Amino acid sequence: MxxxxxxxxxxxxxxxxxxxxxxxxxxxxxxxxxxxxxxxxxxxxxxxxxxxxxxxxxxxxxxxxxxxxxxxxxxxxxxxxxxxxxxxxxxxxxxxxxxxxxxxxxxxxxxxxxxxxxxxxxxxxxxxxxxxxxxxxxxxxxxxxDSCRILPPPGLQERMLVMMKHIQKMCDYKGEHRAMNEARKHVGWYLKGMKNAAEFRRQAGYLESWVQLEQLVKEIMEANCESC
Ligand SMILES: Cc1cc2nc3c(=O)[nH]c(=O)nc-3n(C[C@H](O)[C@H](O)[C@H](O)COP(=O)(O)O)c2cc1C
CATH class of the missing domain: 3.20.20.70 (Aldolase class I)
Incomplete structure (x- = not known):
């Protein structure tokens, strides 16, 4: 409601x-x-x-x-x-x-x-x-x-791994075509706060396949590797 x-x-x-x-x-x-x-x-x-x-x-x-x-x-x-x-x-x-x-x-x-x-x-x-x-x-x-324990934010590698796992599950559930379409916005959200996020978000807007996602993640890792 x-x-x-x-x-x-x-x-x-x-x-x-x-x-x-x-x-x-x-x-x-x-x-x-x-x-x-x-x-x-x-x-x-x-x-x-x-x-x-x-x-x-x-x-x-x-x-x-x-x-x-x-x-x-x-x-x-x-x-x-x-x-x-x-x-x-x-x-x-x-x-x-x-x-x-x-x-x-x-x-x-x-x-x-x-x-x-x-x-x-x-x-x-x-x-x-x-x-x-x-x-x-x-x-x-x-x-x-746990007494106001503050967990550190995940590092780049964990963020990318979880994102891939998430999108892999979407592919299993919805099929690659539909999943990759929806994955575009999820990639954008997972990129929040990262270096060159705006440019990678723009590229994510064209994702059509799992292979393209793997390539994009590789580029994101390279651009942000000092924070891995
Ligand atoms: C894209 C989007 C989709 C949403 N879909 C639902 C929904 O299907 N059912 C629902 O109860 N609330 C839905 N919401 C509302 C959220 O559950 C929540 O009530 C609202 O975003 C306020 O919480 P927040 O300030 O933590 O985002 C949606 C919100 C957004 C932004």
């Missing part, structure tokens, strides 16, 4: 459901009755600044049987732009008894700890930061469970 994309919300789906709280509850109840697994709902702060209703929607979802609720602390008209309102997550946490998952701008282990502390939420959900940075999860876990 959070997607802001016009092609989704113009159909009444995604974040547009925030405008129809009763329907949110009915959907949760219908799903709950239909599946044997836990049912969670993900909502936004509201549709816009004049209709902030996350607390109301969360309560209706809880009553309808939701097992947990994720709150993205932005309204639909804020799309993905900061700032995210963590206070609305705190308000939802105080209003319901099911686990609350806080979401929005968790870009580091410290941010995850702050979100948990400031809102009292039970879990955090990471969105965009995970793109090209799957290490964020172990970084958060180390920080939270």
């Amino acid at each position: 959070g997607c802001p994309a016009p092609k989704v919300s113009n159909n009444g789906s995604g974040s547009a459901l925030m405008k129809r709280p009763q329907l949110c509850g009915e959907i949760v109840a219908a799903v709950k009755a239909a599946v044997p697994v836990p049912v969670t709902a993900k909502i936004r702060k509201g549709w816009d600044g004049n209709s902030v209703n996350a607390v109301e929607v969360a309560k209706l979802c809880e009553t309808a049987g939701a097992d947990a609720i994720t709150v993205h602390g932005r309204t639909r008209d804020q799309m993905y732009a900061p700032p995210v309102d963590w206070d609305i997550i705190r308000q939802v946490k105080q209003a319901v008894n099911i686990p609350v998952i806080g979401n929005g701008d968790v870009v580091s282990a410290q941010a995850a700890a702050q979100l948990l502390e400031q809102t009292g939420c039970d879990l955090v959900m990471v969105g965009r930061e995970a793109l090209g940075n799957p290490w964020i999860f172990s970084q958060i876990n180390a920080y939270l469970t």
Whole structure:
């Protein structure tokens, strides 16, 4: 119940459901009755600044049987732009008894700890930061469970190895043609902060095959080898 994309919300789906709280509850109840697994709902702060209703929607979802609720602390008209309102997550946490998952701008282990502390939420959900940075999860876990331990960021070799493994799995799952098309943006994300990233990102935009990816990774390694 959070997607802001016009092609989704113009159909009444995604974040547009925030405008129809009763329907949110009915959907949760219908799903709950239909599946044997836990049912969670993900909502936004509201549709816009004049209709902030996350607390109301969360309560209706809880009553309808939701097992947990994720709150993205932005309204639909804020799309993905900061700032995210963590206070609305705190308000939802105080209003319901099911686990609350806080979401929005968790870009580091410290941010995850702050979100948990400031809102009292039970879990955090990471969105965009995970793109090209799957290490964020172990970084958060180390920080939270091991006395604020900060894991060093991965070196170039590990980053490239994990990226290749990721894209290899995409090829296995989707076939090389489709996977390499989608891999273009993932390569761009994995390159964040690297030397000549803009140029390699441009080249990644033309990737069509696994062999081309291997060649590109070789060039990236050569250009950045002092940080291997
Ligand atoms: C490209 C993109 C795709 C997304 N797809 C989904 C989705 O399918 N389901 C969902 O619940 N949220 C989706 N989201 C929203 C994120 O889960 C998250 O709520 C949002 O990005 C805010 O968290 P962040 O600030 O950590 O990125 C998507 C976000 C982006 C940028």
